[in-house]
Amino acid sequence: MASDATIARNAPTVAPRAAPPTTLQKMARRRSTVAFLLTLPLLGVIGGLVAWPAAYAIYLSTLNRRMTAFIGLENYAILLDNDTFRMVIWQSCFFAITAVILKALIGFWLAHMLHHIPTKGQRIWRGMLLVPWVIPPALSTLGWWWMFEPSYSSINWLLSVFSVPPVPWLGEKWWARISVIIVNVWYGAPFFMIMYLAALKSVPDQLYEAADIDGATGWQRLRYVTLPMMRNIISITVLFSLIVTFANYDIVRVLTNGGPRDLTHVFASYAFQVGVLSGNIPRGAAVSLFMFPLLAVIAYFVLRGINQRTKEIGA
Amino acid sequence: MAQVSLRRLVKEYEGGVQAVKGIDLEIADHEFVVLVGPSGCGKSTTLRMIAGLEDITGGEISIGGTVVNDIPPRDRDIAMVFQNYALYPHMTVFDNMAFGLVLRKFRKEEIQRRVMEAARILDITQLLDRKPRALSGGQRQRVAMGRAIVRDPKVFLFDEPLSNLDAKLRVQMRTEIKKVVQTVRTTTVYVTHDQVEAMTLADRVVVMNGGIIEQVGPPQELYHRPATRFVAGFIGSPAMNFIPARVEPASGALNLRLPGDILLPIPPERSDRYRSQGGREVLLGIRPEHLTETRQGRATYADLEVVPEVIEPMGMETLVHFHMEGTRDLCARLDPTIPAAPGQPLRLTADLANMHLVDPQSGKVL
Numbered sequence A: 001m002a003s004d005a006t007i008a009r010n011a012p013t014v015a016p017r018a019a020p021p022t023t024l025q026k027m028a029r030r031r032s033t034v035a036f037l038l039t040l041p042l043l044g045v046i047g048g049l050v051a052w053p054a055a056y057a058i059y060l061s062t063l064n065r066r067m068t069a070f071i072g073l074e075n076y077a078i079l080l081d082n083d084t085f086r087m088v089i090w091q092s093c094f095f096a097i098t099a100v101i102l103k104a105l106i107g108f109w110l111a112h113m114l115h116h117i118p119t120k121g122q123r124i125w126r127g128m129l130l131v132p133w134v135i136p137p138a139l140s141t142l143g144w145w146w147m148f149e150p151s152y153s154s155i156n157w158l159l160s161v162f163s164v165p166p167v168p169w170l171g172e173k174w175w176a177r178i179s180v181i182i183v184n185v186w187y188g189a190p191f192f193m194i195m196y197l198a199a200l201k202s203v204p205d206q207l208y209e210a211a212d213i214d215g216a217t218g219w220q221r222l223r224y225v226t227l228p229m230m231r232n233i234i235s236i237t238v239l240f241s242l243i244v245t246f247a248n249y250d251i252v253r254v255l256t257n258g259g260p261r262d263l264t265h266v267f268a269s270y271a272f273q274v275g276v277l278s279g280n281i282p283r284g285a286a287v288s289l290f291m292f293p294l295l296a297v298i299a300y301f302v303l304r305g306i307n308q309r310t311k312e313i314g315a
Numbered sequence B: 001m002a003q004v005s006l007r008r009l010v011k012e013y014e015g016g017v018q019a020v021k022g023i024d025l026e027i028a029d030h031e032f033v034v035l036v037g038p039s040g041c042g043k044s045t046t047l048r049m050i051a052g053l054e055d056i057t058g059g060e061i062s063i064g065g066t067v068v069n070d071i072p073p074r075d076r077d078i079a080m081v082f083q084n085y086a087l088y089p090h091m092t093v094f095d096n097m098a099f100g101l102v103l104r105k106f107r108k109e110e111i112q113r114r115v116m117e118a119a120r121i122l123d124i125t126q127l128l129d130r131k132p133r134a135l136s137g138g139q140r141q142r143v144a145m146g147r148a149i150v151r152d153p154k155v156f157l158f159d160e161p162l163s164n165l166d167a168k169l170r171v172q173m174r175t176e177i178k179k180v181v182q183t184v185r186t187t188t189v190y191v192t193h194d195q196v197e198a199m200t201l202a203d204r205v206v207v208m209n210g211g212i213i214e215q216v217g218p219p220q221e222l223y224h225r226p227a228t229r230f231v232a233g234f235i236g237s238p239a240m241n242f243i244p245a246r247v248e249p250a251s252g253a254l255n256l257r258l259p260g261d262i263l264l265p266i267p268p269e270r271s272d273r274y275r276s277q278g279g280r281e282v283l284l285g286i287r288p289e290h291l292t293e294t295r296q297g298r299a300t301y302a303d304l305e306v307v308p309e310v311i312e313p314m315g316m317e318t319l320v321h322f323h324m325e326g327t328r329d330l331c332a333r334l335d336p337t338i339p340a341a342p343g344q345p346l347r348l349t350a351d352l353a354n355m356h357l358v359d360p361q362s363g364k365v366l
Ligand SMILES: Nc1ncnc2c1ncn2[C@@H]1O[C@H](COP(=O)(O)OP(=O)(O)O)[C@@H](O)[C@H]1O
Pocket: B013, B014, B017, B018, B019, B037, B038, B039, B040, B041, B042, B043, B044, B045, B046
């Protein structure tokens, strides 16, 4: 063990200046060999489940429809030229951003409410509010579909009690988009709630007392104490949820199946439609690969944010 | 004008715990008052009620002549220094100190002026751009004080501000606090469990125990004229010795009979005071410095022979620990030149002019 440690410490000076070593070489040298070997199984899993499929998808996307000839980037060019696909890009962004903002706001509000309930009552409320997140989304979305579906819509029935005319939840493009977002928010807000509740609990009470004495009102405490103290967790959850929501598939697939007239499709559901249902697998692969640069940018910000703030708080 | 009055102040927590049981206290303008007592005696609760951080169950608090029972902390014009400093971790030192002024909408130049002035007093000018995490404990303590000073409030409240510091720094910061408060002359209520801190800082010390006030007075008075056994034992280090004794009249004079058939004559000037106690069981309270090595020719002094168990040389004095029948550890403070060794009998002299007799039932000093 001791010799391993020595190797690790000396590594930077040993590195040859002329030929820059590959990342793998650097890694193998920087960490001890034993540690490297120990991570091999994990690297194997990641390689098999992530790297290989990704590489294969890239390869697929460069083939023609029958997968018999290499056509370069033509699939991408065709997609970018296609109105429906440009709408899918727009709708994916609109869906992900709106849903994440709403999830974060509602999650924060719920967390705040829970935080101020005495501890005894808190558990049961917390449990109940977590239920949407625990039900498999495909199932709960089916439930929502029943509530939205025009012939049986319980929501419309409720509205009619207050003499509000029936709403074409899934039949009109904006209502359909809103419906998809509602279900996603309903499903995802509890995750934010639980993260923010934990974050709220970790803010020392004395900071609020100090702020009270310094003259802060309720809003000012939120603005100058709570939010700055939660900045880290807020940005991580938002960016993380942005990734997951962006790649969402099941809700759109079950609730609207992309309709009406393909106007609620997001990347994943459209990729499925093009690749599997219409049988153009290379183009479907190209659709889903469009997500990659967007997700990569978000992931970059997530990781950078975590690094920076961890240093700042000095945890 | 910022005197603070507590009238029949009561605090009962949920579950029926009475943390403060109806205390009365008048704190004058510019006065430095220290609440001292063992852990759990209700000091923090009292302070937090003055701050407005804790609801008042009964009684009344007024600051500067205004009853503040229903006024929120931000409108009480007080500043508080917490034990763990409670600095805002995401703000620089400057912003931490300026925060209260910003919320009160002071002009920029005025904020700048006040923060710089406080930073100068506390010698933290070079730290103003740092975040709290980059500060040592003592520096954080200064910033917490700075945050209080810049506000120029009616009252400073301190809750065990030195408890998180190491022993050496604690002594240094203690002096620092005294210096700063003497400079700004703001009415101050300071809570600590450390009687040395209380004695060194206070204009007046308030000794609390079990939710009530045992005694209020200047440090010297508490030391020399404690009102109760609790105060007598709490103030002073090492603590006062208590020995069971009986007051025995003997032909016009009074004697104290100690365990082991030791008979000590009560000095004549004290006799009148204890005459009525003739024949009663009492507790003799005597401080270690009044149990000294025996020398010749001292009239009011009475001798007793003890067997030292532990010797603690402190440099300028030597502490000798021993015990007598029916007592716990007793302590005497000797001149370091006196030869003393564990197990070797030693003659001690009790300076009975400085003794206290305590009624064992009521705990009152007679
Ligand atoms: N929030 C609370 N709820 C219930 N009991 C409390 C609470 N805070 C303090 N107490 C009780 O009140 C008593 C006094 O506490 P405190 O004022 O903090 O003591 P001190 O500061 O003198 O150590 C203690 O017995 C403590 O257990």
